[in-house]
Amino acid sequence: MLITRDLVKRYGPQLALDGVSLDIGRGEFFGLLGPNGAGKSTFMSLVAGLRPPDAGSLTLDGVAVTTADPSTRTALGLVPQSIALFEDLSAEQNLRVFGELYGLRGALLRERIDEALEAVQLADRRRDQVKKFSGGMQRRLNLVVSLLHRPKLLLCDEPTVGIDPQSRNAIFDFLEARNREGLTIIYSTHYMEEATRLCSRIGIIDHGRIHALGTLEELLTRLPFADEIAFPATPFTAEFAARLAEHGELTTADGEHLFRSRPEFKTSAFYALAEECQLPARLFVTRRPTLEALFLHLTGRTLRE
Ligand SMILES: Nc1ncnc2c1ncn2[C@@H]1O[C@H](COP(=O)(O)OP(=O)(O)O)[C@@H](O)[C@H]1O
Numbered sequence: 001m002l003i004t005r006d007l008v009k010r011y012g013p014q015l016a017l018d019g020v021s022l023d024i025g026r027g028e029f030f031g032l033l034g035p036n037g038a039g040k041s042t043f044m045s046l047v048a049g050l051r052p053p054d055a056g057s058l059t060l061d062g063v064a065v066t067t068a069d070p071s072t073r074t075a076l077g078l079v080p081q082s083i084a085l086f087e088d089l090s091a092e093q094n095l096r097v098f099g100e101l102y103g104l105r106g107a108l109l110r111e112r113i114d115e116a117l118e119a120v121q122l123a124d125r126r127r128d129q130v131k132k133f134s135g136g137m138q139r140r141l142n143l144v145v146s147l148l149h150r151p152k153l154l155l156c157d158e159p160t161v162g163i164d165p166q167s168r169n170a171i172f173d174f175l176e177a178r179n180r181e182g183l184t185i186i187y188s189t190h191y192m193e194e195a196t197r198l199c200s201r202i203g204i205i206d207h208g209r210i211h212a213l214g215t216l217e218e219l220l221t222r223l224p225f226a227d228e229i230a231f232p233a234t235p236f237t238a239e240f241a242a243r244l245a246e247h248g249e250l251t252t253a254d255g256e257h258l259f260r261s262r263p264e265f266k267t268s269a270f271y272a273l274a275e276e277c278q279l280p281a282r283l284f285v286t287r288r289p290t291l292e293a294l295f296l297h298l299t300g301r302t303l304r305e
């Protein structure tokens, strides 16, 4: 659906994208995960043909994306990071304006507007001015506006920042349903929980470069430890903790030890050692490492910066 090669974008001396090459297949739910300033919005604006790259190329469904040719824009929908609605107009009027801009008219447009309002539970508020909506309602409307013309590719740029959990879940459910129907989605976020829940493949971006790319499981294999095992920090476990430290990284916080084993130290060896120290297996909780741990490992930065 989308091929980018060595995309570079500068704003004056500021390098915002530093050689981004991605292949995004039809029907993917692709996550672009990175902290503020990583280059996510810049990437979206190049794909949407709003800005030209300084170098590199972009192909959307076989057609080169250029700022000069608006035809590629009808193939995609963009949900921008800042809400782009006319706040003095009603929900319905907003949908009408954007629908008409995409060339929709008459019965088809009316049908699409009704569907859109239903899909994000705004049908009962259709005649209310958008400025009277909560942030979450505005986000939901902003989302369906971008899909009126039935694009093949949807670009969602941090669509859930600063909204209530109900709206967030409504947006997730909506996007997952559209993706199941075949819509290709590129979703940028700095929340790893969102990337974990939604995305079939994730690209980790920082300082304009893709640092890692793959499914969640593939990405986690890049960590120098396999699992995280937590157990209580008590005098009872002190000797065990001291012996474990030879086999990986041991941290202690909030009354809990967290052990990250070196890959060669097997879980069976862990439990053998616990048995030697007379510690029962029920003390231990094994967890999958988080994307946050991976992000820190790859970039030395936290996602929340
Ligand atoms: N219009 C602009 N003018 C100058 N610098 C910009 C502009 N837009 C973004 N930048 C800079 O480019 C880098 C990437 O920004 P952006 O793509 O907005 O990142 P993200 O969306 O991941 O937060 C940042 O360092 C940002 O300050």
Ligand SMILES: [Mg+2]
Pocket (backbone or CB within 6 Å): 040, 041, 042, 081, 157, 158
């Ligand atoms: Mg952004």
